[in-house]
Amino acid sequence: xxxxxxxxxxxxxxxxxxxxxxxxxxxxxxxxxxxxxxxxxx
Amino acid sequence: xxxxxxxxxxxxxxxxxxxxxxxxxxxxxxxxxxxxxxxxxxxxxxxxxxxxxxxxxxxxxxxxxxxxxxxxxxxxxxxxxxxxxxxxxxxxxxxxxxxxxxxxxxxxxxxxxxxxxxxxxxxxxxxxxxxxxxxxxxxxxxxxxxxxxxxxxxxxxxxxxxxxxxxxxxxxxxxxxxxxxxxxxxxxxx
Numbered sequence: 001x002x003x004x005x006x007x008x009x010x011x012x013x014x015x016x017x018x019x020x021x022x023x024x025x026x027x028x029x030x031x032x033x034x035x036x037x038x039x040x041x042x
Numbered sequence: 043x044x045x046x047x048x049x050x051x052x053x054x055x056x057x058x059x060x061x062x063x064x065x066x067x068x069x070x071x072x073x074x075x076x077x078x079x080x081x082x083x084x085x086x087x088x089x090x091x092x093x094x095x096x097x098x099x100x101x102x103x104x105x106x107x108x109x110x111x112x113x114x115x116x117x118x119x120x121x122x123x124x125x126x127x128x129x130x131x132x133x134x135x136x137x138x139x140x141x142x143x144x145x146x147x148x149x150x151x152x153x154x155x156x157x158x159x160x161x162x163x164x165x166x167x168x169x170x171x172x173x174x175x176x177x178x179x180x181x182x183x184x185x186x187x188x189x190x191x192x193x194x195x196x197x198x199x200x201x202x203x204x205x206x207x208x209x210x211x212x213x214x215x216x217x218x219x220x221x222x223x224x225x226x227x228x229x230x231x232x
Contacts, residue, residue: 006191008194009191009192009193009194010190010191010192011189011190011191011192014192014194034119034123035119035123035126037127037130037132037140037142037153038130038132038142038152038153038157039152039153039156039157039160040152041130041152
């Protein structure tokens with residue numbers, strides 16, 4: 001188990017996970033709020 | 043030596059200032075060629091032709107089919123996109139395409155200035171916490187291993203503490219921790 005956690009903590013695995021989360025976040029924003037051109041004014 | 047650097051920096055600043063001043067005039071002059079998108083006939087024309095193209099494609103498919111449903115959705119999305127660009131007070135060129143005003147004036151701040159500041163803030167956050175983590179790693183026993191195998195709990199706490207990075211960076215600049223002393227920077231023999 002410890003070895004597996006160590007594997008998950010290596011830089012390439014972490015960057016893959018992190019970028020997947022970021023990509024999902026951006027895709028989700030674009031799905032909910034499509035075609036943004038300017039920052040929405042409040 | 044320092045005098046030379048100072049004169050180089052001041053001449054760069056002068057060039058910057060001059061180009062900035064002339065840019066402002068240019069931007070003001072160009073504004074006269076722009077109209078509000080919702081009042082622009084060319085913008086309206088673009089909306090109609092975009093919708094028309096989609097409707098022509100819609101005719102090729104039987105109603106309620108997967109493709110037809112997609113195209114109906116696409117027509118709605120196009121209409122709402124044009125409506126939103128019209129309501130957001132964006133300026134359009136003569137050809138009816140929206141323009142982003144990047145001159146920094148406040149009534150167009152949401153087009154460039156606010157997203158730009160957000161971009162600098164977020165990238166600064168990422169860079170700042172990365173630097174913080176590297177500095178933490180360099181104090182540990184296996185500094186190289188800590189750069190390859192990340193200590194996730196500590197990295198997370200550093201990431202979450204980075205939101206005040208401009209303040210922290212300013213503090214470090216004042217107490218001399220932000221920049222490396224000149225003696226530490228290697229230079230090629232000259």
